Structure formats: structure tokens, C-alpha cells
Amino acid sequence: EAQVTQNPRYLITVTGKKLTVTCSQNMNHEYMSWYRQDPGLGLRQIYYSMNVEVTDKGDVPEGYKVSRKEKRNFPLILESPSPNQTSLYFCASSLIRGAGYTQYFGPGTRLTVL
Amino acid sequence: QKEVEQNSGPLSVPEGAIASLNCTYSDRGSQSFFWYRQYSGKSPELIMFIYSNGDKEDGRFTAQLNKASQYVSLLIRDSQPSDSATYLCAVNGEIQGAQKLVFGQGTRLTINP
Numbered sequence: 001e002a003q004v005t006q007n008p009r010y011l012i013t014v015t016g017k018k019l020t021v022t023c024s025q026n027m028n029h030e031y032m033s034w035y036r037q038d039p040g041l042g043l044r045q046i047y048y049s050m051n052v053e054v055t056d057k058g059d060v061p062e063g064y065k066v067s068r069k070e071k072r073n074f075p076l077i078l079e080s081p082s083p084n085q086t087s088l089y090f091c092a093s094s095l096i097r098g099a100g101y102t103q104y105f106g107p108g109t110r111l112t113v114l
Numbered sequence: 115q116k117e118v119e120q121n122s123g124p125l126s127v128p129e130g131a132i133a134s135l136n137c138t139y140s141d142r143g144s145q146s147f148f149w150y151r152q153y154s155g156k157s158p159e160l161i162m163f164i165y166s167n168g169d170k171e172d173g174r175f176t177a178q179l180n181k182a183s184q185y186v187s188l189l190i191r192d193s194q195p196s197d198s199a200t201y202l203c204a205v206n207g208e209i210q211g212a213q214k215l216v217f218g219q220g221t222r223l224t225i226n227p
Contacts, residue, residue: 040219042202042217042218042219043217045214102160102163104160105158107156107157108156108157
């Protein structure tokens with residue numbers, strides 16, 4: 001089954017404790033992206049990657065890191081989480097060409113930073 | 115000015131009626147337009163995409179695009195309670211060779227039985 005998976009689905013942590021949210025897709029998509037969704041602010045892009053070893057900042061990259069060592073994986077790293085990073089996070093992937101760049105979303109990770 | 119604007123709603127429609135959702139965008143270079151449906155706490159799922167001016171129909175859903183007016187809409191015919199969700203408009207374009215998908219804030223739709 002074609003899908004984007006994220007882990008963990010739910011995470012409660014404390015300020016300053018490094019964490020990683022994993023994202024994996026099995027559709028051989030070149031493009032992958034991370035979004036956060038907050039009430040009243042909609043979906044905002046954190047980072048994206050056009051291909052292996054190619055990453056770039058989105059609209060709200062502060063406090064986040066990413067890496068793209070393999071085509072299928074795109075982990076999101078919070079080196080020192082803070083309460084303002086409490087949010088619902090989505091990973092998405094798509095082809096670079098064709099199909100209108102349709103993005104397919106993972107199930108989401110709900111992060112709470114205390 | 116926001117890049118993609120939607121009325122946040124809530125929009126309330128009786129069951130069986132037509133629900134009309136609207137979206138405007140600011141970038142005239144935008145190439146592709148998407149409608150996603152999102153149930154509370156779930157991930158967005160694609161309903162339709164449209165590239166060309168005019169209408170595109172898929173079952174009970176019709177997307178309408180007017181690039182001159184920078185306007186895209188989604189019509190849902192014979193609305194069902196299961197259509198109650200937040201509908202996200204997204205617009206895609208290329209900026210400096212990189213694709214960028216920009217989302218509106220979404221319109222919350224409620225279908226009343």
C-alpha cells in the first residue's frame with residue numbers, strides 16, 4: 001500500500017530534550033516536506049527536500065533541523081524543544097513532475113512540549 | 115495580503131443541498147490548484163486538483179478555476195453529513211526552481227441532517 005508513515009503519532013516531552021520525528025514514504029517520491037498545523041494559522045511549511053541531500057527552509061524553520069540521507073526517509077529533528085513547538089506535525093511527499101505535484105500526507109504527529 | 119485566502123466559516127449547509135467553498139490566491143504564476151479535506155485530528159486527503167480554467171467534475175465534487183480572477187472554488191452536490199470537515203485550498207507554483215505548495219487556513223463545513 002502506497003503511504004507516508006510517521007512515528008511517533010503522539011509525543012509528550014519536556015523543554016530542551018532532543019527528539020526526532022521520523023517520516024518514511026514508499027512511493028519513490030523525490031519531494032518531501034514537513035508542516036506544522038496550529039489553530040487559526042493553518043498548515044505552515046517547516047522544511048522541504050527536493051531530493052537526497054537537498055533540503056531547504058520553508059516558512060517556519062526556526063528550531064528545527066532535517067536530513068535527507070535516503071530517498072524514502074525525511075526525519076524532523078528538534079534539538080531543544082520549547083513549548084511554542086507544541087503542534088500537530090505532518091510529513092508529506094510528492095513527485096517532482098507530473099500529477100500536479102499532488103502531495104500525500106502522513107497521519108500526523110501530535111507533539112506536546114511541557 | 116495572504117497568499118491563499120479562504121473564508122474560515124463555519125459554513126452550514128442542509129443535507130442534500132449544494133455546498134460552495136471559495137478560495138482566492140495572490141500569485142498569478144500559480145500553476146496547480148488543490149482541494150484537500152481534513153477531518154478533525156486527521157491528515158489532509160486530496161479531493162481534487164485542477165490546472166486549467168473552467169470546471170472539473172469528479173462524482174459529487176466540482177472544482178472551478180478562473181485564473182483571470184485568481185479564484186478557485188469547490189462545489190459539493192447532494193451534501194452528506196460525512197462531508198462535514200475542514201476543506202483546505204492549496205496553490206502550487208515554482209519559486210526559484212523549487213515547488214511550493216501554499217495552503218489557505220481552511221473552511222469548516224457542517225452538513226446538517
